[in-house]
Amino acid sequence: MQYRVTAAGRVFLVPAGMPLAQALNQQEPFVETPCGARGQCRKCLVRVLGEAPAPTPADREQLTPAELEQGLRLACQLRVDRDLTVAVVPAAALDPRKASLGRLTGPVEVDPWAPLRPSGRSLGLALDVGTTGIAGALLDLRTGEELAVHAALNPQAAYGADVMTRLSYAIQGEAQQAELTRAVREAAEALLGRLLRKAGAERGEVVAGTVVGNTAMHHLFLGLPVASLAAAPYTPAVTDGRLCDIPGFPPLYALPVVAGFVGADAVAAALAAELDEGDETVLLVDVGTNGEVLLRHAGRLYACSAPAGPAFEGGEISQGMRAGPGAIEAVRFDGTDLAVTVIPGRTAGGGLRSGGPAAARGICGSGLLDAAAALLEAGLMDRTGRLRPAGPAAHRLVEAGQAVALAPGVRLTQKDLRAFQLAKGAIRAGIEVLLRAAGIGASALDRVLLAGAFGNYLRRESAVATGLLPPVDPERILPIGNAAAAGAKLALLSRRARERAEALARSVQFVELATHPDFEEVFLEALNYPRAGAGA
Numbered sequence: 171m172q173y174r175v176t177a178a179g180r181v182f183l184v185p186a187g188m189p190l191a192q193a194l195n196q197q198e199p200f201v202e203t204p205c206g207a208r209g210q211c212r213k214c215l216v217r218v219l220g221e222a223p224a225p226t227p228a229d230r231e232q233l234t235p236a237e238l239e240q241g242l243r244l245a246c247q248l249r250v251d252r253d254l255t256v257a258v259v260p261a262a263a264l265d266p267r268k269a270s271l272g273r274l275t276g277p278v279e280v281d282p283w284a285p286l287r288p289s290g291r292s293l294g295l296a297l298d299v300g301t302t303g304i305a306g307a308l309l310d311l312r313t314g315e316e317l318a319v320h321a322a323l324n325p326q327a328a329y330g331a332d333v334m335t336r337l338s339y340a341i342q343g344e345a346q347q348a349e350l351t352r353a354v355r356e357a358a359e360a361l362l363g364r365l366l367r368k369a370g371a372e373r374g375e376v377v378a379g380t381v382v383g384n385t386a387m388h389h390l391f392l393g394l395p396v397a398s399l400a401a402a403p404y405t406p407a408v409t410d411g412r413l414c415d416i417p418g419f420p421p422l423y424a425l426p427v428v429a430g431f432v433g434a435d436a437v438a439a440a441l442a443a444e445l446d447e448g449d450e451t452v453l454l455v456d457v458g459t460n461g462e463v464l465l466r467h468a469g470r471l472y473a474c475s476a477p478a479g480p481a482f483e484g485g486e487i488s489q490g491m492r493a494g495p496g497a498i499e500a501v502r503f504d505g506t507d508l509a510v511t512v513i514p515g516r517t518a519g520g521g522l523r524s525g526g527p528a529a530a531r532g533i534c535g536s537g538l539l540d541a542a543a544a545l546l547e548a549g550l551m552d553r554t555g556r557l558r559p560a561g562p563a564a565h566r567l568v569e570a571g572q573a574v575a576l577a578p579g580v581r582l583t584q585k586d587l588r589a590f591q592l593a594k595g596a597i598r599a600g601i602e603v604l605l606r607a608a609g610i611g612a613s614a615l616d617r618v619l620l621a622g623a624f625g626n627y628l629r630r631e632s633a634v635a636t637g638l639l640p641p642v643d644p645e646r647i648l649p650i651g652n653a654a655a656a657g658a659k660l661a662l663l664s665r666r667a668r669e670r671a672e673a674l675a676r677s678v679q680f681v682e683l684a685t686h687p688d689f690e691e692v693f694l695e696a697l698n699y700p701r702a703g704a705g706a
């Protein structure tokens with residue numbers, strides 16, 4: 171038995187009982203499922219047009235009564251048992267109830283700055299140009315409805331995995347920089363084409379767009395000079411928000427940047443997280459190669475960039491890998507031994523393959539964080555990060571005590587653990603320096619927001635146990651998904667949001683860690699693991 175599901179102008183034939191998210195994603199990604207379709211992240215939110223099926227327990231847990239009333243449902247939990255017409259909800263990544271981010275999933279104030287077409291649809295493009303991937307969304311500028319989302323790899327990766335390698339290439343000459351600019355623009359243009367096909371829309375209907383990205387990606391996409399970004403003090407060529415005419419695109423508003431390593435993505439994330447409003451003390455952390463840390467306290471906004479390196483993305487870790495099938499994503503100490511959870515793969519028929527330890531091929535960022543916390547708890551690693559043969563799980567130590575066997579064929583070496591320690595130390599030092607700049611301690615933090623994919627997956631208790639985050643109640647730590655992309659959509663849909671982004675960027679007090687007098691001392695302390703029981 172099959173049912174017809176209509177979404178964004180396309181019809182999907184869906185076997186009875188299949189979860190809606192799986193049905194929509196059969197051919198290509200259509201809705202995001204960053205929590206692994208476990209009903210925990212709201213990112214797969216859809217609005218059922220017409221009579222909506224009864225809410226599931228996860229719907230009731232994640233959605234407010236008003237949202238349920240409006241026909242909102244989690245696509246990952248909805249098992250198709252009838253013909254349906256659904257709309258993907260804009261910026262569903264953020265949880266308004268838990269993170270007080272109502273603007274994004276509540277009614278968005280749709281008042282676009284772009285002139286709309288006198289008749290027919292007027293669409294807008296929100297682009298998030300990342301170092302690894304480019305994400306795009308097509309929105310209806312009259313209703314705010316998200317018609318299509320799509321993601322692609324940034325082809326600049328061929329010129330170097332990280333920002334600095336690409337900048338070094340770009341500064342070799344005009345031709346090299348032009349090559350990088352052309353590569354990313356071509357990929358973004360192809361992505362726009364995919365979005366149009368997904369939404370059943372014409373290029374002429376797209377009247378405006380927004381673009382965010384870290385400062386290097388922003389400059390390379392816009393074709394701005396990058397020489398000053400490639401060497402200390404890493405000064406951007408421009409910082410203001412600007413409307414750009416780029417061939418192949420509608421007029422694009424590029425959000426402002428703050429500094430060489432605090433880019434338009436950070437401004438967009440701060441906008442989405444409403445760091446310019448309210449009077450709570452809020453820390454926003456985007457754990458990445460260049461981790462961005464923002465702190466709002468007493469009406470002021472502080473920001474810094476923490477050079478964490480690629481450890482959280484699996485780089486510099488001997489068996490590190492991105493979160494995908496075969497990656498150890500969680501490690502626990504059960505009182506006697508270490509236990510791992512592995513991301514399962516898919517069988518040829520689309521079912522889930524076993525995710526037991528035997529399926530492990532490597533370890534991803536969340537697994538690494540958990541592993542460090544579990545090793546501390548098991549007594550296999552001391553506060554300085556040195557492995558030691560102690561406790562009931564001591565048999566896990568191999569290679570003359572220089573590695574831990576996590577699963578058949580997967581080891582974490584002392585060197586891996588040192589790389590992790592440097593990464594978490596850099597992020598934590600950035601947090602501490604900002605807390606000092608604001609003259610407060612961690613106990614003053616009302617909320618800690620974790621932006622980016624990693625934030626959705628990491629175990630909050632492990633983040634505190636390893637000292638990646640300061641000692642706060644894990645309940646106050648909230649993953650907010652791709653907040654930069656959410657900010658790009660806001661700035662597209664709302665004139666006021668665009669103005670707020672400008673004001674926000676101007677108000678940020680940028681703290682340069684490399685030259686900060688306290689940084690070395692704070693970093694050395696942040697390298698150590700917290701004393702047992704020093705948590706919140």
Ligand code: FES
Pocket residue numbers: 202203204205206207208209210211212213214215244245246247
């Ligand atoms: S994918 Fe549905 S709630 Fe996360």
